[in-house]
Amino acid sequence: xxxxxxxxxxxxxxxxxxxxxxxxxxxxxxxxxxxxxxxxxxxxxxxxxxxxxxxxxxxxxxxxxxxxxxxxxxxxxxxxxxxxxxxxxxxxxxxxxxxxxxxxxxxxxxxxxxxxxxxxxxxxxxxxxxxxxxxxxxxx
Numbered sequence: 001x002x003x004x005x006x007x008x009x010x011x012x013x014x015x016x017x018x019x020x021x022x023x024x025x026x027x028x029x030x031x032x033x034x035x036x037x038x039x040x041x042x043x044x045x046x047x048x049x050x051x052x053x054x055x056x057x058x059x060x061x062x063x064x065x066x067x068x069x070x071x072x073x074x075x076x077x078x079x080x081x082x083x084x085x086x087x088x089x090x091x092x093x094x095x096x097x098x099x100x101x102x103x104x105x106x107x108x109x110x111x112x113x114x115x116x117x118x119x120x121x122x123x124x125x126x127x128x129x130x131x132x133x134x135x136x137x138x139x140x
Contacts, residue, residue, distance in 0.1 A: 039064065041059065059073060
């Protein structure tokens with residue numbers, strides 16, 4: 001059986017502009033336009049493999065005061081989010097609550113270079129409590 005693709009951060013060695021965060025272009029454009037208006041990049045849902053490893057995310061840019069989407073949400077491989085975090089970008093999370101959504105802890109890259117949340121997060125806000133992202137299954 002073929003080994004599953006892990007959600008490791010791709011190498012950026014030898015790439016020009018490594019000091020820039022690897023945001024998707026539409027996110028970058030919105031964040032530059034809204035620079036002083038409180039926009040924030042967030043992950044709202046995740047897809048995990050059978051081992052619990054995050055493989056895909058739904059993410060976008062929100063207005064953190066109005067809690068409204070400015071760009072996205074869009075589905076992406078988790079490596080894109082991890083690359084943005086490793087490049088110095090701040091990516092937060094949204095957790096479903098009884099009254100809507102609440103901003104959760106920031107995304108981090110753990111010691112195995114996998115998707116994780118910052119350590120100071122409350123125990124009830126963990127990766128497994130993020131809303132589930134259902135991906136269409138491909139038939140081969």
